Amino acid sequence: MGFLTQTFNGLVGGSFYALLALGLAVIFGMLRVVNFAHGAFYMLGAFGAYVLLAEAGISFWWALLAVPVVLGLLGILLERTLIRRLSALDPLYNFLLTFGLTLMLQDVVKSRYGSQSNPYGAPAGLRGTVDLGLFDFPAYRVFVFGVAVLLCVGVWWLLTRTRVGTVVRAATERPELTRALGIDVGRWIAPVFGFGVALAALAGVLAAPMRAVNPLMGADLIIGVFAVVVIGGLGSVFGSVAAGFGIGLLQAWSEAYGPGLLAQTLIFLVMALVLLFRPAGLFGREELPT
Amino acid sequence: MMTDTAVTPGGTSTPAKRRWHPARFGPLVVLAVLIALPYWSIEIPGVFDTAINKPGTLQLLALCLVFGALATGYDLLFGRTGLLSFGHALYFAAGVYGTDVLITKAGYPLWQAVLFAVVGTATIAAALGAVALRTNGIAFAMVTLAFAQVGAITIGRDPGGVTGGEEGLPMDTAKVPDALVGVTNTVNLYWLAVGVAVITVLVVHAIADAPAGRVLAAIRDDERRVGVLGLDPYRYKLFAFTVAGGLAGLAGAMYALLIGGATPHVAVSDQTLTLLVMVVLGGPGTRWGPLIGGMLFTYLDYRLVSFGRSDAVDSLPGVLSGPLSQPLFVLGTVFILAVYFFPGGLAGLRTRLGPLARWIPDRR
Numbered sequence: 001m002g003f004l005t006q007t008f009n010g011l012v013g014g015s016f017y018a019l020l021a022l023g024l025a026v027i028f029g030m031l032r033v034v035n036f037a038h039g040a041f042y043m044l045g046a047f048g049a050y051v052l053l054a055e056a057g058i059s060f061w062w063a064l065l066a067v068p069v070v071l072g073l074l075g076i077l078l079e080r081t082l083i084r085r086l087s088a089l090d091p092l093y094n095f096l097l098t099f100g101l102t103l104m105l106q107d108v109v110k111s112r113y114g115s116q117s118n119p120y121g122a123p124a125g126l127r128g129t130v131d132l133g134l135f136d137f138p139a140y141r142v143f144v145f146g147v148a149v150l151l152c153v154g155v156w157w158l159l160t161r162t163r164v165g166t167v168v169r170a171a172t173e174r175p176e177l178t179r180a181l182g183i184d185v186g187r188w189i190a191p192v193f194g195f196g197v198a199l200a201a202l203a204g205v206l207a208a209p210m211r212a213v214n215p216l217m218g219a220d221l222i223i224g225v226f227a228v229v230v231i232g233g234l235g236s237v238f239g240s241v242a243a244g245f246g247i248g249l250l251q252a253w254s255e256a257y258g259p260g261l262l263a264q265t266l267i268f269l270v271m272a273l274v275l276l277f278r279p280a281g282l283f284g285r286e287e288l289p290t
Numbered sequence: 291m292m293t294d295t296a297v298t299p300g301g302t303s304t305p306a307k308r309r310w311h312p313a314r315f316g317p318l319v320v321l322a323v324l325i326a327l328p329y330w331s332i333e334i335p336g337v338f339d340t341a342i343n344k345p346g347t348l349q350l351l352a353l354c355l356v357f358g359a360l361a362t363g364y365d366l367l368f369g370r371t372g373l374l375s376f377g378h379a380l381y382f383a384a385g386v387y388g389t390d391v392l393i394t395k396a397g398y399p400l401w402q403a404v405l406f407a408v409v410g411t412a413t414i415a416a417a418l419g420a421v422a423l424r425t426n427g428i429a430f431a432m433v434t435l436a437f438a439q440v441g442a443i444t445i446g447r448d449p450g451g452v453t454g455g456e457e458g459l460p461m462d463t464a465k466v467p468d469a470l471v472g473v474t475n476t477v478n479l480y481w482l483a484v485g486v487a488v489i490t491v492l493v494v495h496a497i498a499d500a501p502a503g504r505v506l507a508a509i510r511d512d513e514r515r516v517g518v519l520g521l522d523p524y525r526y527k528l529f530a531f532t533v534a535g536g537l538a539g540l541a542g543a544m545y546a547l548l549i550g551g552a553t554p555h556v557a558v559s560d561q562t563l564t565l566l567v568m569v570v571l572g573g574p575g576t577r578w579g580p581l582i583g584g585m586l587f588t589y590l591d592y593r594l595v596s597f598g599r600s601d602a603v604d605s606l607p608g609v610l611s612g613p614l615s616q617p618l619f620v621l622g623t624v625f626i627l628a629v630y631f632f633p634g635g636l637a638g639l640r641t642r643l644g645p646l647a648r649w650i651p652d653r654r
Contacts, residue, residue, distance in 0.1 A: 034428045085630075092374050095428055096570075096625070099563060103622030111619070223439045223559070226432040234429050264443050268436045272421050275433065279424040 005135055006256045007249065012141045014248020015148030016203055020225040021232065021240035022155060023199035029172035029235050030192040032091045033083060036098035039222025040105040041071055041197050045204020046213045047109055050120050060123035064205050068198040075197030079190040102219070110215040117212030144206050151199070152241050159237065168192060172235070227271040233284020243282065317578070324484050327351070328477045345476035349548065350592060352476070352483035354585040356544050359483075359490040361568040361584030363537030366494050368566070369574030370503065371530045372510030373423075376431040377438030379561035380418075381535040383552075384411040385542020387445065387459070390552040391452055394462040400470070400547075408539040415535020416528065423527050426513075435559060442557040458553035461546060470547060479548050486544045490537050491581060497533065498577075506530055510575075560618065564591070567625050 020038060027035050048067035052058040058066075078101075086093040121127075122140040129136040159165035170178040171185040179185050204218075211217060228247050232239030247267050255263040274282060328348060331341045338347045360382060367373040388407030392398045398406070422433040448455030463471045469478050497503045508516045509523045516523045546552055555561070564587065572583020 034432065082626075091428060092431070095374070095431060096566065100622040100625035103560075103563070103618045103625070107619035107622070223435055227436045230425070230429055230432055230436070261444065261447055261449060264447070265440045268440045271433065271436055275421055275424050 002135060005137065006252050008132075008135075008137055008141070008145075010249035010252030011245060012145050012248070013252055014245035015145050016207060016221070016244075017225060017228045017248050018152060018241045018244030019148055019199055019203040019206075020221070021228045021244045022152060022237065023196035023203075024225065024229050025232070025235060025237045025240040026155070026168075026199075027193055027196035028229075029237065030168060030189055031079075031083070031087070031094075033087075033094040033098070033193075034091070034226075034234075035193075035196065036095055036222070037078075037101045037105065038098075038196070038200050038225065039218030039220075040102040041075070041200040041218070042204040042207070042221065043109065043215060043218030044071055044105065045201030046120075046208040046211070046217060047113070047204075047215075048201065049205045049208040050118050050213045053120065054118075060205075060209070063208075064202070067205050068202040071201035072194040072198030076190045076194035078197075079193040083193070084189070102222075106215050106219065113215070115215055117214040120208040120213055122209040140209055144210065147206060151202070155199075155237070164188075224267050227267045230281055231271050231274050233281030236281065236283040239281060239283025321484075321488065324355075325481065328480060343477070345473045348476045348480040350589070352480040352548055353545075353592075354588040355480075355483040355487040356541050356548060357564075357568065357588040358581040358584035359487040359544075360538060360541040361565055361572065361580040361587075362487075362490050362494050363534050363541065364565050365569050365574055365580035366497065366506075366530055366534045366537070368569055369576070369580065370494075370498055370510065371506040371527060373527060373530070374427075374431045375422075375434040375531070375534075376559065376562055377418075377422075377434035377436070377441075378534070378538055378565055379557055379559060380434075380438035380441040381411050381415050381538035382542045382545070382561065383441060383445065383557035384414055384535075385539030386546045386552045386556050387453055387542075388539065389543040389546045390459050390461050393465045394459060394551075395452060397465060400466050403465075404540075404543045407543050408536055411539025411542070412532050412536030415538075416532040419528050419531035419535070423524055423531065435562075438557070438559060438562065442554070442559070445554050445557050453554070454552070456554055458551060460551035463550070466547070483544055483548065486540055487581065490540065493533065493537060495577070497530075502526060502529065507575075560621075563625070564621065567621065570625075 020042060024035060024038055027033060027038075045067050048071065049060065049063040052063045052067070053060070082097060082101075083094055086097060126140040126143050128139050130139045130142050132142070157165075159169055167178070167183055167185075168188055170181075170183070171188060175185055207213075207217070224247075225244075228243045229240050231247065232241070232243030247270065250266055250270065251263055254266050258266075278284075328343045331343050333341045338350070340346050342348075342351075364375075364378050367375050367378070385407050388410050389403050392403035392406055393400060396403075418434075418437050422430055422437065425433050445453045446456060453459060469475055470482070497506070505516060505521055505526050509526060513523050516526075542556070545556070565584075568584040568587040569580045570583070571587060572581070573579030
């Protein structure tokens with residue numbers, strides 16, 4: 001395969017990293033919680049699409065709309081019932097809590113649908129290839145990349161150009177001061193968490209036609225996403241997205257031109273290197289307020 | 291803590307004679323009982339399937355001791371220094387595979403293999419810790435997790451045919467002393483496991499009682515203040531990380547002997563989670579909590595497998611019996627309950643009241 005094809009493959013793979021890392025970063029910024037269950041929600045998103053199609057005949061397009069909304073609401077519920085209770089404690093508690101949740105969600109899905117991979121076809125309109133001028137590329141992958149870029153730009157716009165985004169950014173950087181200005185920070189916590197979860201679910205739906213739908217698909221991915229977030233700088237939205245696409249590219253190139261073990265471990269090697277020279281990540285601030 | 295002067299009810303203080311106190315001799319009595327256990331043939335129905343000195347039960351007890359030791363070593367990081375490492379499975383796996391590979395593939399005699407495996411594991415821990423400890427808190431957890439993932443992937447991919455990949459690597463028993471091979475010699479393995487647990491406990495307690503241990507506790511409570519005092523927290527943390535890694539390697543070597551080889555599941559992140567559950571259940575940062583937690587958890591885990599297949603679970607409606615027969619579901623549930631109800635000792639947290647006592651929703 002040509003270099004350009006590999007590059008585009010990398011961008012598509014990076015789209016998933018970027019979407020998941022974006023959700024993690026938004027949640028971390030607002031709640032100071034690293035949501036370990038992020039991978040589980042990605043998996044639930046893919047399963048949501050699969051189950052809707054297999055058991056109710058609902059198409060990909062409706063799933064793309066409905067699954068993130070439903071899982072986002074579930075995320076809000078989760079924040080209200082479980083995560084909020086631990087918010088007064090060390091953030092490590094919520095890390096542990098969401099890890100426990102991950103195991104439960106995985107096993108619930110496994111006990112219902114087994115651990116084999118389930119097929120999910122690409123939606124009717126996106127089955128062929130598109131001519132991108134220099135090479136042909138599967139239409140569905142182009143679509144995934146487009147959606148990811150749109151979403152990243154959309155979130156950026158939301159955060160920088162709207163009042164909601166301003167409040168969220170202010171609450172992320174100076175929670176006490178924001179509260180002192182009379183803004184009810186607590187109100188935005190659950191919606192932001194739900195939004196991050198919805199992003200993960202959307203990435204899951206997008207992944208369903210491309211990747212094997214199985215209960216462990218999130219667990220396999222999330223550790224890599226953590227590395228991406230650390231590389232980009234924990235809490236840095238821009239860093240997460242940039243690192244997501246960058247890692248996707250590096251991975252695709254090393255898969256094509258390097259030994260197999262390198263491609264699988266590259267992301268962690270890059271992380272170790274980045275930490276050696278910039279402990280706060282490429283775009284992170286040196287001292288995070290705790 | 292025992293004080294050196296005891297106050298009598300009359301109010302006069304008497305010079306401290308070393309009074310008998312269960313807390314002082316209890317551990318030695320328990321150790322004596324553990325050592326003597328194989329000489330008794332009592333049956334405890336419902337607790338163990340066979341008499342206590344039969345190989346099956348001794349094997350289970352030895353396994354409990356190995357994980358008790360592993361949890362004790364892990365607590366040096368988690369409970370005593372406040373470092374949440376999510377990749378401790380890597381060092382355990384390094385001990386398991388190091389011992390196994392050195393014996394089976396390189397033909398070293400057992401004692402050398404164990405020595406090299408433990409030293410090698412501590413070296414790996416020192417190198418990776420040096421990188422990971424540049425981060426703090428959750429980032430540290432994520433970085434250690436990532437390193438462990440590299441280990442798990444490498445073991446699974448079987449580079450150069452060394453690790454046996456997904457199949458695992460059975461140990462070549464020809465290189466192992468005869469006294470440690472075969473079902474009839476399980477008792478010797480059991481005693482060896484007691485020895486590993488004793489060594490681990492002695493090392494961890496010695497560090498905890500030494501000045502270095504006080505610095506570690508201070509780092510757990512307030513790292514910045516330790517820095518202000520002119521001590522370098524990084525060095526102390528790296529020391530704890532290296533020792534904990536070496537101890538995990540030792541437990542791993544014992545595990546490899548006990549199981550008779552290595553399987554890739556020892557490297558996966560679930561292994562670290564079970565460690566966390568053990569420590570959190572037992573009480574992080576406490577003297578005997580992690581050991582007891584590790585032993586109890588291993589025992590319960592063994593029982594849980596039979597619980598999942600039991601009629602009691604099968605007769606439940608499908609909604610319940612499905613998940614309950616999945617060990618990780620049960621593990622996750624136990625874990626969440628533990629986080630909510632036994633949060634004692636986590637980094638920087640000195641109260642044992644728990645989140646339920648401070649049920650105040652908007653304390654952000």
